[in-house]
Amino acid sequence: MEVSTVYTTQALNSTCSISTPAKTHLGSHQKQVVFYRRTTKSGSGGGSCVITCSAGDSQTVVIGLAADSGCGKSTFMRRLTSVFGGAAEPPKGGNPDSNTLISDMTTVICLDDYHSLDRTGRKEKGVTALDPRANDFDLMYEQVKALKSGVAVDKPIYNHVTGLLDPPELIKPPKILVIEGLHPMFDDRVRDLLDFSIYLDISNEVKFAWKIQRDMAERGHSLESIKASIEARKPDFDAYIDPQKQYADAVIEVLPTQLIPDDNEGKVLRVRLIMKEGVEHFSPVYLFDEGSTISWIPCGRKLTCSYPGIKFSYGPDTYFGNEVSILEMDGQFDRLDELIYVESHLSNISTKFYGEVTQQMLKHADFPGSNNGTGLFQTIVGLKIRDLYEQLTSSKTAAPLEATKA
Numbered sequence: 001m002e003v004s005t006v007y008t009t010q011a012l013n014s015t016c017s018i019s020t021p022a023k024t025h026l027g028s029h030q031k032q033v034v035f036y037r038r039t040t041k042s043g044s045g046g047g048s049c050v051i052t053c054s055a056g057d058s059q060t061v062v063i064g065l066a067a068d069s070g071c072g073k074s075t076f077m078r079r080l081t082s083v084f085g086g087a088a089e090p091p092k093g094g095n096p097d098s099n100t101l102i103s104d105m106t107t108v109i110c111l112d113d114y115h116s117l118d119r120t121g122r123k124e125k126g127v128t129a130l131d132p133r134a135n136d137f138d139l140m141y142e143q144v145k146a147l148k149s150g151v152a153v154d155k156p157i158y159n160h161v162t163g164l165l166d167p168p169e170l171i172k173p174p175k176i177l178v179i180e181g182l183h184p185m186f187d188d189r190v191r192d193l194l195d196f197s198i199y200l201d202i203s204n205e206v207k208f209a210w211k212i213q214r215d216m217a218e219r220g221h222s223l224e225s226i227k228a229s230i231e232a233r234k235p236d237f238d239a240y241i242d243p244q245k246q247y248a249d250a251v252i253e254v255l256p257t258q259l260i261p262d263d264n265e266g267k268v269l270r271v272r273l274i275m276k277e278g279v280e281h282f283s284p285v286y287l288f289d290e291g292s293t294i295s296w297i298p299c300g301r302k303l304t305c306s307y308p309g310i311k312f313s314y315g316p317d318t319y320f321g322n323e324v325s326i327l328e329m330d331g332q333f334d335r336l337d338e339l340i341y342v343e344s345h346l347s348n349i350s351t352k353f354y355g356e357v358t359q360q361m362l363k364h365a366d367f368p369g370s371n372n373g374t375g376l377f378q379t380i381v382g383l384k385i386r387d388l389y390e391q392l393t394s395s396k397t398a399a400p401l402e403a404t405k406a
């Protein structure tokens with residue numbers, strides 16, 4: 001079923017006038033946001049209008065996090081929001097099945113909320129949720145653009161419990177907006193709104209091991225049904241989700257270990273942090289010496305390692321034609337407090353004090369991946385995002401001063 005709800009865009013602390021779309025001359029403090037009504041099944045109720053607002057000074061920094069379902073987005077988000085301090089919670093007094101998480105600094109919205117077809121609708125049309133035809137990219141673009149410009153929106157909610165589209169919830173523009181889900185970099189208009197983008201690239205073998213662990217243990221699914229669901233999603237995953245990694249500023253790639261020959265357990269992981277060079281406000285992390293090619297086995301007097309050990313690598317490379325730096329960790333930590341030894345050999349990690357990475361990792365030692373490169377690199381990317389946010393916001397406040405000087 002398609003949806004006939006009208007989604008409005010509300011201005012926060014702003015004066016707005018609504019008109020039909022037209023070329024309008026905007027004052028320097030005015031923002032123009034076009035919002036769309038979804039067309040009903042009969043075709044009525046569609047169209048668009050324009051809201052012109054005098055928005056506040058603060059602008060929202062927008063981060064995109066793309067990954068397939070069950071690939072660690074929620075875990076990554078918990079690590080990221082923790083870097084900014086304060087716990088992230090669903091909107092107070094709202095829909096208990098809301099997918100949104102709000103903390104002092106961040107609002108995380110799940111792009112599943114832009115499914116234009118509910119579960120029955122997808123079944124009727126024979127499309128998966130990964131298919132662009134099951135998602136409303138016009139609305140996603142308009143609402144992310146509005147939030148980025150300081151304008152609140154009524155965002156739809158996709159209810160994962162019922163499989164239905166619930167009435168919308170009000171989202172106010174936060175300091176940092178994270179859009180996480182299947183398609184944050186699919187639509188070029190949405191992609192252009194991102195200040196930084198991350199792709200979690202989990203290899204098929206590892207994805208399968210994680211899904212089995214979660215869906216069999218926590219959701220009572222059978223091995224056969226898990227296999228069937230992964231297979232059914234694969235063509236659309238390959239066509240629409242995976243290609244987004246070429247646009248990401250940072251990719252966390254998770255592969256089976258190379259330290260155990262023919263390992264098929266998926267417990268020990270080789271994790272690669274692929275960082276694009278030349279991204280404004282983001283300088284890649286390095287090991288020992290920037291730009292060199294390094295291989296490092298830190299096990300010994302200062303780092304306890306049991307079989308199969310730990311190996312780090314670092315160096316320049318290319319990825320989808322772009323220059324990148326890649327930091328790799330294969331293996332897992334025995335003692336998390338000894339991570340400080342590794343941390344002290346990494347540079348450009350954007351910590352505010354010595355040992356901050358280790359402190360963050362210890363704080364969330366119970367999160368999945370805390371003993372390997374997934375947790376380590378997610379934490380580092382969280383710190384890099386904090387740094388990017390601080391640079392972006394300080395350059396915005398510094399701009400008028402520079403203008404005065406000139």
Ligand SMILES: Nc1ncnc2c1ncn2[C@@H]1O[C@H](COP(=O)(O)OP(=O)(O)OP(=O)(O)O)[C@@H](O)[C@H]1O
Nearest residue numbers: 068069070071072073074075210213214368369374
């Ligand atoms: N780094 C990791 N190491 C081991 N297992 C992990 C890791 N990250 C996630 N998992 C496993 O994958 C499951 C899904 O993780 P998470 O909920 O963070 O993913 P998600 O992408 O948000 O999933 P969904 O989109 O389905 O809600 C976890 O319950 C855990 O079993």
Ligand SMILES: O=C(CO)[C@H](O)[C@H](O)COP(=O)(O)O
Nearest residue numbers: 068069112119129160163182
């Ligand atoms: O990929 C997904 C989430 O990222 C889901 O498969 C998608 O949202 C469809 O949800 P449901 O399982 O409720 O049908």
